[in-house]
Amino acid sequence: MSTSNLITQEVVTGGQTAGVLEGPSEGYWKQSWTRLRRDRFGMTFAVILAVLGALSLAAPAISALVTHYDPNSQDLTDIFGRASTAHWLGTDELGRDTLTRLVWGGRISLGVALLSVTLFITIGTTVGMFAGYYRGIIDEILMRAVDMLLAIPPIFLFILVSSLLPIPIGLDPGHPWFIIRHNPISLAVVIASVSWGWVARLVRNEVLSLRDRDFVLAAHSLGASDWRLMFRHLLPNVLPVIIVAASLGVGQIVLVEAGLDFIGVGIQPPDASWGDMLTNAQREDFLYHSPLLVILPGAAILLSVLSANMLGNAMRDAFDPRSANR
Amino acid sequence: MLIRYVARRVASSIPVAFGVTLITFLLLHAVAGSFVPGLTLNPDMTPQDVERIRHNLGLDQPLPVQYFIWITGLLHGDFGHSLIDGTSVTSEILARLPNTLELVSTSILLALLIAVPLGSAGALRVGSLLDRVITLMSVAGISMPSFWIGLLLILVLSIWLHSIGYGGLPSSGAQSPIGGGDPLDRLAHLAMPATVLTFYYVAIWSRFTRSSMLEALSQEYVKTARAKGLRERRVVFIHALRNAIVPLVTLVGLELPGLFSGAALVEVVFGWPGVGNLALQKAFEYDFTTVLGITTFVSIFVVMGNLVADVLLAILDPRVKYKT
Secondary structure (H helix, E strand, C coil): CCHHHHHHHHHHCCCCCCCCCCCCCCCHHHHHHHHHHHCHHHHHHHHHHHHHHHHHHCHHHHHHHHHCCCCCCCCCCCCCCCCCCCCCCCECCCCCEHHHHHHHHHHHHHHHHHHHHHHHHHHHHHHHHHHHHHCHHHHHHHHHHHHHHHHCCHHHHHHHHHHHCCCCCCCCCCCCCCCCCECHHHHHHHHHHHHCHHHHHHHHHHHHHHCCCHHHHHHHHCCCCHHHHHHHHHHHHHHHHHHHHHHHHHHHHHHHHHHHHHHCCCECCCCCCHHHHHHHHCCCCHHHHCCHHHHHHHHHHHHHHHHHHHHHHHHHHHHCHHHHHC | CHHHHHHHHHHHHHHHHHHHHHHHHHHHHHHHCCCCCCHHHCCCCCHHHHHHHHHHCCCCCCHHHHHHHHHHHHHCCCCCECCCCCCEHHHHHHHHHHHHHHHHHHHHHHHHHHHHHHHHHHHHCCCCHHHHHHHHHHHHHHCCCHHHHHHHHHHHHHHHHHHCCCCCCCCCCCCCHHHCCCHHHHHHHHHHHHHHHHHHHHHHHHHHHHHHHHHHHCCHHHHHHHHCCCCHHHHHHHHHHHHHHHHHHHHHHHCHHHHHHHHHHHHHHHCCCCHHHHHHHHHHCCCHHHHHHHHHHHHHHHHHHHHHHHHHHHHHCCHHHHCC
């Protein structure tokens, strides 16, 4: 067993004697994985999330082989169709196949969430790490900035940021047909730029509680640089918290993205995420024609967010060695 | 002691409020620069005209000067003027604010009235069917887009109910009561948006009450109360619950930004004439100064809300005053 494992073990059990060690040479990560695998409830949601992800990834294949529709191909002779053998989940107001659009929508919804979470975890962890490690004035400045960021209601901040987006690319947004246009990548960047605050706070508190531990002192006295201390020694110990935050973050971002689509500052038609499909369904009198158009995309969002949240909770339990006793 | 605590808390809120104005202002002006929407689209406009308009709007001044002018106005309650038609942003906000506050406060109140009994019931019967149902509902509640719940409500309460001949609830078109609207009609309009927001916060706060109550029930003073032979009802409601719900005050305060965000979405679903709806409408008109004014106003409002929550907590829980 390597020393780093020993250190990790000691830290995560909060200095208590780890009476729950299963085998003499099982590391912390392996133990956590074992605990997670035993959690049937949590694993069920992990599988659901994986299936949703796989379906979205396979969207082009599903389009070509299973449904035989393009997500944007219209059929005006068959609008607001009910579920049938030709269209398993019905059609929308332009006769587009709902199932096809759902799997393509998942690509955008989950893709934006994944990219955005990667970005904001990176920003949040870096800021939190610096604040917690250097403490003092740096901590004060960074955390007050986070306080300010978190005080602005996010939707308003999104509206502000989104309304500005066309200007730096040199477009005159005053043009009558111009609307706030996002592609999935710019949308993910905008969401991430507004959402990293709570991760920074979380990581900072965690680092603050770790940085006076003996293993940090030991590494420091061996001449480890600040950089090495932060990213080789502290980061692995903060990682469990970050992983849980990432899982919960995926759920949160899917919701945020849907909300932005709904108010019209998200992805623009004809491309559609689940949020767009929902938004579309409430236009004019579509609700009267086909309740399916409202129910299905919402259910897809619910299922993925619920799974991400439950998986996050399951991982939190699995990472906590004390939960093994329960 | 309380006064000193309040003073300290107020003092620490001021930099945050200032920082918020700095963030929103810089965000807007660093990106937008001297941009005025629609200006370059008019072919009759000479470059001199464009310069004159920018000068009149103060956009040719250096950024710090612009910020100084803006913040001075802010301190006098002037949140700027529209880039499009020059109307006062403050008056626009004040016209819409009562509607948003009506929606938000109704939802907070209803959510607390429902969440506290639900959460306590769960904590008193851990693992029971009731407890499981409450837990499941609260996890599902935070996993649904609020506007989806809104749409489902419209589907059932407006469309379906109407189609079977029961009238149904109105899904949009709320009028301001100041404009002489009928209070009963107002209530009918409020019902669905408030339900949506309430549902979400019941989900969060009932879970919180549950764990907070579980913690309180395991405390020594509860044991003492039981040992003294007090009736269980008194132990639970007077000794445990009172301590369990105090932290909720902070939580409600911390949720304020989320509440205003959520309210903005719900306002859009139901055409509720609130501040969020206004901001969105102005964003689509590229009326940057108005969007900036609204965002800043709502943020400062939230900072003050947090302050009130903290002071309230200090009054309810004397221990707070002595910490930090």
